[in-house]
Amino acid sequence: MTDIATPxxxxxxxxxxxxxxxxxxxxxxxxSVSLAGRxxxxxxxxxxxxxxxxxxxxxxWSASGAIVQAPGTTEPFxxxxxxxxxxxxxxxxxxxxxxxxxxxxxxxxxxxxAVLSHIDEEETPETPLVRxxxxxxxxxxxxxxxxxxxxxxxxxxxxxxYRYSPEHLYEHVYVSSLRYAWQCLEGVQxxxxxxxxxxVWKFDxxxxxxxxxxxxxxVASVWLHDLGYQLMTTGNFLGLTxxxxxxxxxxxxxxxxxxSVSYPxxxxx
Numbered sequence: 542m543t544d545i546a547t548p549x550x551x552x553x554x555x556x557x558x559x560x561x562x563x564x565x566x567x568x569x570x571x572x573s574v575s576l577a578g579r580x581x582x583x584x585x586x587x588x589x590x591x592x593x594x595x596x597x598x599x600x601x602w603s604a605s606g607a608i609v610q611a612p613g614t615t616e617p618f619x620x621x622x623x624x625x626x627x628x629x630x631x632x633x634x635x636x637x638x639x640x641x642x643x644x645x646x647x648x649x650x651x652x653x654x655a656v657l658s659h660i661d662e663e664e665t666p667e668t669p670l671v672r673x674x675x676x677x678x679x680x681x682x683x684x685x686x687x688x689x690x691x692x693x694x695x696x697x698x699x700x701x702x703y704r705y706s707p708e709h710l711y712e713h714v715y716v717s718s719l720r721y722a723w724q725c726l727e728g729v730q731x732x733x734x735x736x737x738x739x740x741v742w743k744f745d746x747x748x749x750x751x752x753x754x755x756x757x758x759x760v761a762s763v764w765l766h767d768l769g770y771q772l773m774t775t776g777n778f779l780g781l782t783x784x785x786x787x788x789x790x791x792x793x794x795x796x797x798x799x800x801s802v803s804y805p806x807x808x809x810x
Contacts, residue, residue, distance in 0.1 A: 551604055556757055556758065557733070558781075559758055559760045559778065559782060559783075560780070560790075561729055561783070562709075562725075562728065562730045563788075563790040565705075565706045565708060565790050566705045566706060566709050566790065566794075567705070567718055567791040568706030568794070569704060569705055569793060569794035570621070570775060570792060570794065571623065571666070571769060571773060573619050573620060574620050574621060574622045575597070575620075576595035576618075576620045576628070576630070577597045578595065579594075580594045581593045581595070581644075581646065581680060581681075581682075582680065582681040583644065583646070583678045583679070583681075583721060584678055584679055584681075585605055585677070585678040586676055586677045586678060586801075587606065588604065588606050589605065589607045589676065591608065591644070591655065592602065593630075593632075593644070593755075595618065595620075598618070599615045599616060599617055599618065600616055600617075600632060601615045602632065605676075608642075608657065608674075611800070614736075616632050616633065616634050616635055616636060617632075617633045618630060618631060618632045618633065618696070619633070620706075621775045623748070623767055623773075623775055624767065625646055625649075626649040627647050627744070627748065628644075628646055628773045629645055629765050630643065630645070630646070630672070630778040631643055631789070633777075635677060639659060639660035639787040640656075640659050641768070642655065643655070643658070643763040644656075645744055645750060647744075649686075649741065650685060650686050650745065651681075651684065651685045652678075652679060652680075652687065652689065652690055652745070652749055653678040653679060653680055654676065654687055654690045654744060655675075656674070656675055656763050658671065658672075658761040658763065658779045659671065659761075660751075660759055660780070662695075667756075667757075667763070669756050669761075670674070670752065670759040671754045671755070671759055671760060671779070671780075673740065673754060673763075674746060675740065675742065675752075677689060688744070690743065690744050691743065692741065692742055694739050695743060696741050696749060696751070697715050697716070697717060697718065697806070697809055699714075700714050700715075700798075700799040700800055700801060701798050701799060702726070703794055703795070703797075704795045704797065705794035708727060708728050708729075709727065710725070710726040710727035710728065711725055711726065711728075712724050715739070716810050717809035719810055720737065721737065723735065724736065735755065735756065735757055737753050737754060738753065738754045739752065739754075740753075746769065747767060747768045747769030747770075748765060748766070748767055748768075749758075749766045749768060750765055751766050751774075753768040758780065758781070760781070761778070761779050761780070762776055762777065762778045762779075762792070763776060768796065768798075772795060772796040773793070774793055775793040776792040777790065777792060778790040780790060
């Protein structure tokens with residue numbers, strides 16, 4: 542006879558805060574690049590206009606429409622060249638509390654995606670404290686060509702492992718157009734897992750924007766998965782620290798596909 546111990550039920554005090562698990566999660570991230578001197582104007586699909594003028598470490602920006610910001614505001618930013626012609630830009634707002642802006646754009650197709658992440662002030666039962674708004678758009682660099690960014694079901698059924706550092710290893714299973722399941726295999730969250738709200742958009746061949754909003758802790762994240770030849774992911778977090786402050790973090794690393802399943806008849810939502 543073999544005795545199997547019942548694993549302990551994790552208490553709330555054992556669930557690590559955002560800043561605890563995010564420390565070092567950018568170890569294997571692609572390097573940042575300079576956009577100094579570049580000006581980017583975006584027109585989003587609802588008519589919203591964004592203008593970004595990049596310096597060495599800050600960006601001067603303005604917006605009208607669904608996002609409103611007077612000219613002259615400067616914020617810290619980070620940019621990564623995910624491919625030679627595709628950039629992942631994180632604007633870590635200091636002027637707008639509990640918000641961040643992510644812009645993905647191509648200098649070849651002149652297509653773009655903008656994601657505004659926001660942490661609400663008050664909790665709503667059974668609803669994440671974080672929310673995200675998505676727009677497809679175009680840049681002023683030339684006539685747009687190729688794929689129009691849009692929600693995608695391409696990742697449903699896929700199972701990948703993500704290595705962000707020697708101490709960060711996570712597994713993702715994309716179960717529907719609304720949710721994904723995750724578990725921590727190595728790191729401070731080892732043994733923890735959940736099924737959270739997620740959104741996937743296709744940006745270009747092999748390039749997928751993946752975003753999630755957690756239920757258990759106040760954290761939203763934006764990633765650009767390169768599932769082509771490179772198998773790298775670049776991302777950012779917006780979350781509340783253990784003492785209640787909003788904080789921005791960079792993230793990224795390697796993707797290791799484990800396989801996928803397909804549904805023969807009834808399909809996930």
